[in-house]
Structures are given as C-alpha cells and as structure tokens.
Amino acid sequence: MILKINNLHAGIGEKTILKGINLEVRTGEVHAIMGPNGSGKSTLASVLAGRETVTVTEGEIFYNGKNLLEMSPEERSKEGLFLGFQYPIEIPGVSMVAFMKAAVNEHRKYRGLEPLSASDFLKLMREKKELVGIDSKLANRSVNEGFSGGEKKKNEIFQMAMLEPKLSILDETDSGLDIDALRIVANGVNKLKRPDSSSIVITHYQRLLDYIVPDIVHVLYDGRIVKTSGKELALELEEKGYNWIQKEVNQN
Amino acid sequence: MNGQVGIVDRYLDLFDKNIGKIMDSSSPYINSLREPAYQTFRRMGIPDKKNENYKFADLALFFDFDYKTRLVPGKSDIEEAKNFQCGVADLETQGMILVNGYYPYADKLKQLPDGVWTGSFREASSQFGSLFEEHYGKYANTESDGLVHLNTAMATDGIFTYVPDGTVCEKPIQIVNIVQSDEDIFNQHRNLIVLGKNVQMTMIICDHTLSPRKFLTNAVTEVVVGENSIFNIIRVQNEHNYSGKITHTFINQEKNSFASSNNIILHGGLVWNNTYHYLVGEGAEAKSNGLYLIDKFQHVGNYVSIDHFVPNCTSNQLFKGVIDEMATGVFNGRIYVHPDAQKTAAFQRNNNILLTDDAKVFTKPHLEIYADDVKCSHGATVGQPDNDIMFYLRSRGIDQREAKLMLMFGFAHEVIQEIGVKALRERLDDLVMQRLRGELSRCANCVVKCY
Amino acid sequence: MEDNQDKLLNEVTSGDYKYGFYTDIDSEQAPKGLNEDIIRLISSKKEEPEWLLEFRLNAFRYWRTQKMPGWANLKIPDINFQDIIYYSAPKQKSKSNGSDDIDPELKKTFDKLGIPLEEQKHLSGVAVDAVMDSVSVKTTFKETLAEVGVIFCSFSEAVKEYPDLVKRYLGSVVPYRDNYFAALNSAVFSDGSFCYIPKGVRCPMELSTYFRINAANTGQFERTLLVADEESYVSYLEGCTAPIRDENQLHAAIVEIVAEKNAEVKYSTVQNWYPGDKNGNGGIFNFVTKRGMCKGENSKISWTQVETGSAITWKYPSCVLKGDNSVGEFFSVAVTNNYQQADTGTKMIHLGKNTKSTVVSKGISAGHSQNSYRGLVRMSRNAAGARNFSQCDSLLLGDKCGAHTFPYIETDNKTAIVEHEATTSKIGEDQIFYCNQRGINTDDAIGLIVNGYAREIINKLPMEFAVEAQKLLQISLEGSVG
Ligand SMILES: Nc1ncnc2c1ncn2[C@@H]1O[C@H](COP(=O)(O)OP(=O)(O)O)[C@@H](O)[C@H]1O
Ligand SMILES: [Mg+2]
DSSP states (O other), rough: OOEEEEEEEEETTTTEEEEEEEEEEEETEEEEEEEETTSSHHHHHHHHHHHTTTTTEEEEEETTTTTTTSSHHHHHTTEEEEEOOOOOOEEEEEHHHHHHHHHHHHHHHHHTOOOOHHHHHHHHHHHHHHHHOGGGGGGGSEEEETHHHHHHHHHHHHHHHHOOSSSSESSSTTOOOHHHHHHHHHHHHHHOOTOEEEEEHHHHHHGGTTTOSSSSEEEEEEEEEEEEEHHHHHHHHHHHOOOHHHHHHHHH | SSSSTTTTHHHHHHHHHHHHHHHHHSSSSHHHTTTHHHHHHHHHHHHHHHHHHGTOOTTTHSSSSOBBSSSOOOOHHHHHTTTTOOOOTTTOOEEEEEEETTTSSSHHHHHHSSSOOEEEHHHHHTHHHHHHHTTTSSSSOOTOOHHHHHHHOOOOOEEEEOOOTTTTTTEEEEEEEEEEEEEEEEEEEEEEEEEEETTTEEEEEEEEEOOSSSSEEEEEEEEEOOTTTTEEEEEEOOOOOEEEEEEEEEEEEEEHHOOOOOOOEOOOEEEEEEEEEEETTTTTTEEEEEEEOOOTTTTTEEEEEEESSSSOEEEEEEEEEOTTTOOEEEEEEEEOOOOTSSSSSEEEEEEEEEOSOEEEEEEEEEEEEESSEEEEEEEEEEEEEEHHHHHHHHTTTOOOOHHHHHHHHHHHHHHHOOOOOHHHHHHHHHHHHHHHOOOSSSOOOSSSSOO | OOHHHHHHHOOOOOOTTOOOOOOOOOOOOBSSSSSSSHHHHHHHHTTTOOOHHHHHEEEEEEEEHHOOOOOOOOOOOOOGGGSBOOEEEEOOGGGTTTTOEEEEEEEHHHHHHOOSSSSTTSSEEEEEEEEEEEEEEEEEHHHHHHHHHOOOOOOOHHHHOHHHHHHHHHTSOOOOSSSHHHHHHHHHHHOOOOEEOOOOOOOOSEEEEEEOSTTBBOOOOOOEEEOOOOTTTTEEEEEEOOOOOEEEEEEEEEEEEEEOOOOEEEEEEEEEEOOOOOTTTSEEEEEEEEEEEEEEEEEEEEEEEOOOOEEEEEEEEEEEOOSOOOEEEEEEEEEOOOOOOOEEEEEEOSSSSTTTEEEEEEEEEEETEEEEEEEEEOOOTTTTTTTEEEEEEEEEEESSSSEEEEEEEEOOOOOOEEEEEEEEEOOOOOHHHHHHHHTOOOOHHHHHHHHHHHHHHTTSSSSHHHHHHHHHHHHTTTOOOO
C-alpha cells in the first residue's frame, strides 16, 4: 500500500472543501479521480503535497506506512511524491537547468548519493527530454516563464521524468492540451510507469483515459468520493455527464 | 525650524491682531485648539522648498504679500456673490455659497428633507458640540504642513455637513467658494463633513474668483466617512491668474467605506491641493483622481497621500496633466503602508503631456511600504501623445490636428469619466474640449480677463 | 549563465560573513581626529604638491560649514568625526629590498579574500589595484597595460606621475561642494585608483580595484578617477570587504568618471562591506558619491551594482549626459537584511540632445531592514528628444522590513519622454511551494527565486563577479523567511 487516506477533512480559511475522503492506492496501480469543477480535486492534491494554505481538520494520511501530514513539502518530494500542478508556477529568471539541478541533487543527497557533475546532469536532462519528447529549447528558458499552456504541462511531465517519483499525482495535466500534446503527455506517463510506481490522474474529461488506462476510477463530488469503480465508469461519465451522479448523491 | 522667516511673521501678526475678534465668534472647543495650532505653525512656518510636500511650489510668491483679512465680507460683496450662477446646465444639487470663506445666509443651519444637516461651520460648532469634539482637528493634524495649523489657529467659518446613519443623499451637495472683494485679501475657511454609517453622499466644491484682485485662500476640509458609507468629493477649480489657492482635504475612512476625491483644475494662478486619505478601517477603499489643464504662468500641484493603517484596504491614484505655454504642473503622490497593513493593494499613476518648450512638469510618485503582503505599483510618464496611435489615426484619414485633439481628449477623459455626476461630467468634457481647441481663453462666468 | 548557476548551487556556503577576519599587521596611523594639521599630515605622507593640499584644505573649510544631510530615508546615529583615524597605512616589511614585492602577510590577506596579487595566479584578464585602509598595496598588470598606453595605478602614484591629468580631471565631475560627504572625502581622501584610457584604445583587460578596511577605528576615504578618452572603452570592477567589528566604521568614497566623445565606460560594483550582525551591531556606514560625466557626443557610462553589505548605504551612482546622443545606464540590485538600511538609486541628468538613460533597480528587503530607491531623472530645457525609462521593483521577504521608492522626475522639454514604473510585492509563496514540491528546501528556494529576480542585473556583470554576486545574494538572505 503506497497511499492510504482515512476520513480526510480539509479546508481553506473558513471554507470546508474536503469532507471525509477515503482512498487507498496500492503499489503499481493507476487511479483516476474525476469530478466536476470545484469538487475539491486540486485541494486534495494540495493536501497530499503539503501546501500550507490548506488546513487539515480531521483524518490521516499514510504514505508508504509513514504519517504524511507530519512531513514538510520537500520531504514528501524526496520520499518520491510528485505533484504535476494544474497551474504550474512561473519563476522568472531561474533557468530550468538550475532549478532541476537543485531538485535532482537534493533528491540524491537524501538518498546518500553524490551530487551529479554538471556534465552528467546535462546528459540526464538530454535523455529525459528525449524520453518525454519535449522541445530541447525548453530547458534553457526560465521555469515556466512565457511558456504556453501546453508547454507548461509538458514541462511538468519532464520534471516527473527527472525525479522518477514513486507516487505521481497529475492534476488536470490534460486540460488545455491539443491532441498532439495530449499524446506526448500520456506517452510520457506511460513510459515512466514502473512496476513499483503508482499514479493518481486527476482529470475532468475521460479523454486522457483513452491513453492512460486506469485500474480504478473515483468520482469526487462536493468534497467526497461518491463513486469508485473500474475504468468503464469514465466512459459512463463521458456519456451522461455529472448530473446523474448528482442525482444519485441527492437521493441517498 | 523649517519655513520662511519674515513671511511667517506677517501671519503671526495677523493672528495677534485679530485673535480677539476670532475668539469672539467661535465655540470654546474650537478656540481651545487655536493657541497650540498657532505654536505649531510658528515652529513649522510656511512650507518652503525643503518641505517635500511643497518641493516644487513657490509659495513665497503668494504668501509674501500684504493682504487684508476680514472675518465677515462687506454687504456688497455678499450681494455680488449671491448673483453667481453655476455654469453647469442641468446640474441638480443642494447648492450653497461661501463668500471669502464666510457662510452668508440668514438661516445658519438647516435640515434638508432627506435628513442631512448643512450650514455654517461656526454655527454648528456650538449646536453640534459633541460631533466637533469627536472629530474637529483630529485629522487635519499633520506634522509636515504648517499651513494646516495656520488654518486651525485662525479659521472661523466654512461649511458643516452632517449625514446621519443610513441616509442616502439623492442630490449632490454643492458648495461654491467665491472670492469677491475690491481689496487684496487672504482668507481661510474650514469645513467639517461627518458621514455616519451606511450613508451615500456626493459633494461638489467649486472654486471661483469674481473680482480682479490678488487673493490667497488657505482652506481645510475634514471628512469622516463612517462604516459602509460611500462618499465622493469633486473639486472644480476655476480661478483667475492672481489667485492663490491652497486646499487641504483630510478624509478619514472607516471599515468598508469608499471615498473618492477628484480634483479638476481648470484655471488658477497658484493652485496647490493637498489630499489625504486615512484608511483606518479594514476593507476601506480610496480613489484619488486629478486632472490639470494649465497654461500661461499657472503653477499647480497635487500632493496626495494615502495612508494604509490597517489590513485589506485598496487605494488608487490617477492624476493627469496637460501643460501648455509657461505653466508648471506638479504631482507628488505618496502611498504609505504601515506595519501590519497586510493585504494592501495600492496603485498610483501620473501621466503628463507638455505642449511647449516652456512648460514644465515635476512628478514624484512614491511608495513607502512597511508591510510585506502587499501589491503596490506606480507609474509616471511625461511625453507626447503616442506616435503610433497618432499614425494609426492619420492613416484612417484624420488630420494631424484633429488626431492630436482626439488623443488629448481621451487622455483627459480617463479622469473625467470617474466623476459620478453625469451633468458635471458632460460639462467638464465640454470644457476640456473647448480648452484643447483653444476656444476657452477665459473661464465661463469669469469677469476677469486672464490673458 | 547556466554554469554560473551551477557553480552557485555547488557552493552553497554558510550564512555568515566570510570576510570578517582581521589581519594582524603593524600600521602607521595618524592620530584620531580631523583638523587642518591632520590634512597636512596626510598630504605630506603622500608627498603631494601644493595645489592638492590647497584643494584638500578648501574642501575641509567648506565641509566645516555644512551639516549632515537629513533627507535620506535613513536613521543615522550621530557620527563623531573626531573619533576616527583618517590615515592608516599597513607597514610592509619587505618593501625595503625594492620594487614590487609585497608583505607576505598582506599577500595572504588578499589571497584569503580571493584576490591573488601575483599576476600568473590571477584569473586571466583582470588587472587589480588592491587598497588596504588608506594605501594601495599593489597594482597588477601595470606593464601589460602600459604597452597599449593604458594608465592604471594608485591615486597617489598618479598624483606623482601624471599630475597634469589628475589636476585636469580631479573634482571636475564631483566638485568638493557637491555634498557633505564629497567635501569630507575631498579633504581627507587617502588612496584609490586612477585610470586613463587613451584615445582609440579598447582596454584589453578588465580593470578592478579591491578595497579592504582592516584597521580598527579608521575610516576609508578613497577616491577613484577614471578617464576614457575619445573612442575608448573600459570595463571596471570594484569590490570591497571589511572585518567584523562591533563598532561602526565610516567609508566615504568618491568615484569620478569622464567619458569623452564615443567613449564607453562600464563600471561594476559588488559591494560587500560588513553589514553588521543579526542585531544590527557594527557594520560599515557607506556614504559614497559616484558620478560619471558623458562629456562627449555618443559617449556611454553604465553603472552596475550589487549591494549586499554595509549597515547603512547612501549611494547614488549618477550620469550627467552632456554630450548629444550620450547614454547613461544604471542597473542595481540592493539587498538588505537584519537591521541594514539602504537609500540608493541614481540621478540621470539629461543636458544634451537625444540623450538616453535606462534605470533598472531591484530592491530586496528582509529581516528588519529598510530599503529605499531614490532616483532623479531631469530633462533639462535643451535635452530635445531625450528619453528615459526606469523600472524599480521591490521584493519583500518577511513582515518586519520596508521597501520604499522615491522617484523624482523633472521635465523641462516637451519632446523628452520619461517613463517610470515601479512595483512592490512579496516573494511568491506559490513559487516557494513549487520548489518545495520538487524537493528544494525553503532557503534554497528563496536563493533561487531571488537570483532569478535579480538575474537581469547580474547578467550585466562580468563573469567572475556574477558568480560572486549570486552567492552573495543567497548568503545574505539565508534564514530570512519561514
Ligand atoms: N484559495 C481558496 N480560497 C477559498 N476557496 C478556494 C480556494 N481555492 C479553491 N477554493 C474553493 O474550493 C473548492 C474546490 O476547489 P478545487 O479543489 O480547486 O476544485 P477542482 O480542482 O475540483 O476544480 C471550490 O469551491 C473553490 O472555489
Ligand atoms: Mg482543479
């Protein structure tokens, strides 16, 4: 079991957003979390990554058996948890090289490894760029600055490739992408898949799930997981929209 | 000691000579502030160029002169002033005039149908004693401007307005300040405007001079904007070339209040407006806008200071100037974010166009920030209408003169469009257009030939 | 730049001031205090000609009539000018047996500061004038430079060897009446660098001066004069450090630059005077007048500064754009932390036609510090077609510090165009979180973000300085958030 969430309640300021989430992800699994806008998907991702603006009021989270909520954001990262941001952040003036080098070497230090030399590092960057299939010029620019929406998303996948996480959470990495970019993103994710790694793919549409085949699909609605099923659930949602879920929830 | 010795003595003298009469006509509370204010003025003096607020002003030009001062204007001057007609068509307001700072009506204090009290400052200081004790002199108390204290030491009359909780004033209140005398006079007046909670009110202040003498006015207005209230003050200044006008407006804003101050300077010899917004309640919002369209030897300045004392307030300053002939325009804007005034958003912009080789502009938009969670920015420009836009217009067949006019009109309109009173806004647009076309070489209703 | 960043990241060091050591070396000192006798003493120590002594005395007499300026946004404790030693020269043991050998103790000091004084050891392409307290210790590559006619030597030497040049230009850009500290410096200046680039010469290497305050109770009052004759080019660097001490020390320097027709001067500073400790004790009071005169047509002067040190900084490197079409630039990063105060900026005085100036200032405040930008852009009556663009950004780290912007714009020409923009904001929490999520801790994240923020300026610095500057930024801000 790589991740276990028990009865998680969390909010921002006065507002309660997550109202009792339960979720288990086993090693090697791919989970999809779907749900209408505003249902709390990104908030859940933020809690997992340790964003301080979100306050956990109840519940617990175990990551590889450890209490996740006690760990700092960078510790979680170094323990192999990766978040692909829905809105990747721009850091003007900081080159991708400098940024990734700092990150990779911090990860290595955590594992007791020597920092990579400049040339080894650049080699690694090259490999991963090819693997993910992104434009090599991207790496010479400042982090996300002036990137198009699609470039930002591809950049998230590239960073994921660099850091080789155990659990990757991709928050709407597919939205705003044209079909080619979507393929690049999905291929990247599939290529990076290892038997010992798991993923949570947050998405609004089932489109991405044509490329990344989930083992389990959850529907998050108003801060709760209201439905969990196999991949066929995604298709059903695509066909019928979210309204029927709403009705079902209201009936119960 | 800061200030101009010698000149100061003139005004200390005025005080010494007139204090008896001054005290006779005022309430004890107002009188109790006079002596300390006199001492402060004596210490601070008349601001000189070392004073950052007046760095680019030449006050001596107007202050170093032997003016007469009279607490009550002559009968004929009052009659003359009462004949004054506001030139703005269709402007529906609750109007009143002040003559040389004096409230000339027999009915000294009245309650309007909507519940608002207005009238003579002097009269109100006795009848509304507790309001005065709560507010008078509390805001007009700056350590950087001796002239405010000179006013507190000597002013006797002006306008008082009190808007009780929950009142929505349908019509703006309009005060026409008229200076009329066949002597060269120095006058000071004092306004106190108190808005309760959940109030909406717009005040229009028009400054005019009627007779061709040398005048100097030093006016102080204190405004209290209660919780949740909305207040707009619009000042339109149209005075002649021998007139000096220094105004100080202090607006104290409580929780969730909104206040806008708008200074439209059309004409004047020396015009110096000092506008202060004190944001003392969370959620308050301030807007301060100004436009100056000046020519000849006019010298105008706007000092605008916005103090963010508490978190979650917003402020915006927009000042624009078109400076022609030998005129000088000054903008001195200040945003001060006090420690702990987190989540402040404050913006400031000043744009100027110089039309001749002899026109001058000085601008100093400054930010002083002692809190960290803020978003503040300012910008200032001096230059000509944008060449690219000019080219674009001309490529559409508009001739150069007309294109320039259009751009300048648009330039000025950005400030005018912020004025909430439609009739006034339209009239100002007209005046600006005329002015830009060079048609308005003197002001409407003006008996003085300023050219 | 990538390599620079890599170097930086490999070399993240501790947050303490690294240059705070003291060299125990004998020095020859004047008694404390300031009077005409002291000035005569300094002048005679330096074997100066009569006219220079006159210049000093005039400056001193003027200074005595003046008061300390109070307009800056600074809280300056009273400075007792009689409690300062105005002349202190390290005694060099081996000076006797001739020529250029310098005291091993001094050599060690500069080695430790990363400024090797042997030419073969030094990073290629930089000539250094090393100044400790009141005297120049050594100037490297003098001979190489002489081959192309470039004069680069200590100020004292220039007074002896090139009196006509010194006389012609000294005080021509910063007259001693300019301000309080300029008058003080003109009275007591001890040493500094002199540089002359002859007509048509592109200086083949970077020139640099390294200033070191070592002795206690002394002030440093150096003077730099840089003249670029027609069609010449030079890039000049300045660095500085001082030992850690509890009391404040005064540094009041003057830099004068003259650029003749078509000449270009690039002047870069990485200012790292001891800033005082975490509680605001000690540190250098830095009152500096720097000004360049673009005298000839098409001349250009460019100031780049990275300011991390000093307890108090009062400094406005400026350009007087006299020649038509001349260009002035000012690029600055000023970092303040703990109880540091900085009031710094520039003046761009446009006198000639079609003159252009650019100002980019980035202020970063942390701790309890106060950081002000103060700038003046003046378009005078004859500056037809002149242009200025200024951008001043402030970044706030922590809620006890302040960031202030005081731009003055004075325009007296209708065809001149001035644009000024400024923003102030807090360091982005989401940027820090993004870095955290990738495994980078908060201190390093701030280092990265701040370096990115300042990159535009740092890129203007010569390579080695850029690396140094980046490290400095990171170190000066360590532990400032979180
Ligand atoms: N910073 C915030 N402050 C207050 N409410 C927020 C904030 N961010 C998100 N929310 C609210 O939380 C809810 C869930 O948002 P989010 O997790 O982004 O949804 P999703 O990713 O599923 O679209 C929404 O109602 C949104 O408006
Ligand atoms: Mg979302």
